[in-house]
Amino acid sequence: xPLYSFQVDVNVPxxxxxxRLRAVVSEAPSSWESLSWRSRDDSGSPPFIxxxxxxxxxxRRDIRGRNSFLPRVWGRIVATPTGxxxxxxxxxxxxxxxxxxxxxxxxxxxxxxxNGAFPILIGMLIFGVVLVAWGFYPEATKARRLITDAxxxxxITTAQAQTTIDAWR
Numbered sequence: 001x002p003l004y005s006f007q008v009d010v011n012v013p014x015x016x017x018x019x020r021l022r023a024v025v026s027e028a029p030s031s032w033e034s035l036s037w038r039s040r041d042d043s044g045s046p047p048f049i050x051x052x053x054x055x056x057x058x059x060r061r062d063i064r065g066r067n068s069f070l071p072r073v074w075g076r077i078v079a080t081p082t083g084x085x086x087x088x089x090x091x092x093x094x095x096x097x098x099x100x101x102x103x104x105x106x107x108x109x110x111x112x113x114x115n116g117a118f119p120i121l122i123g124m125l126i127f128g129v130v131l132v133a134w135g136f137y138p139e140a141t142k143a144r145r146l147i148t149d150a151x152x153x154x155x156i157t158t159a160q161a162q163t164t165i166d167a168w169r
Contacts, residue, residue: 002136004071004090006144008151011083014054017151018077021052024150025059047146048073061143068096069135073143086151090140092132103128 010017025048050059050073059073071090078085091097107128110121 002069002071002090002092002132002140004137004140004144006088008086008088008148009080009083010086010151014077014079014084016156017084017086018052018054018057020150020153020156021057021059021077021147023153023156024048024146025050025052025057026062027051048143061139061146063139067135067139068093069132069139071136071140071143073147075147086147088144088147090143092136100128100132 024046026046028049045062047062048059049062051057052059055077057073057075057077059075060070061073063070069092072093073088073090075086075088078087092100104125107121107125111118111125
């Protein structure tokens with residue numbers, strides 16, 4: 001299953017890095033708000049939703065539409081002698097991973113047992129791989145860029161929330 005990790009080193013204290021991340025993260029909508037069909041106002045809204053704590057964060061991109069393979073982004077903010085290291089791991093939602101493991105297991109079983117529908121099973125296998133890769137990796141690349149830009153944003157140098165979100169979209 002898709003897994004993507006990276007780290008970023010910054011020459012500022014961990015509390016500043018946490019503030020920089022908070023500038024690009026908003027709270028997740030409530031259950032009622034997420035069911036609403038109203039179009040949300042994208043101007044000035046942060047590109048991520050989730051939570052940022054002093055030493056860790058759990059976020060995901062705030063996108064329009066649905067993507068079952070949208071990366072879940074978990075990170076640690078670790079103090080180093082020269083500043084801070086941000087360690088980030090991205091993965092798909094566990095339910096999507098379980099479903100795709102079942103999918104690949106069933107297709108693999110059909111291929112191994114020499115079922116007469118071999119070309120169809122190979123097509124289903126390729127379709128599953130492309131579906132997961134197409135939904136996960138472009139969003140993971142975009143999330144990495146946005147997180148790296150936020151962490152390296154020198155406009156936020158104190159623990160004050162200075163939000164200039166227009167540049168993050």
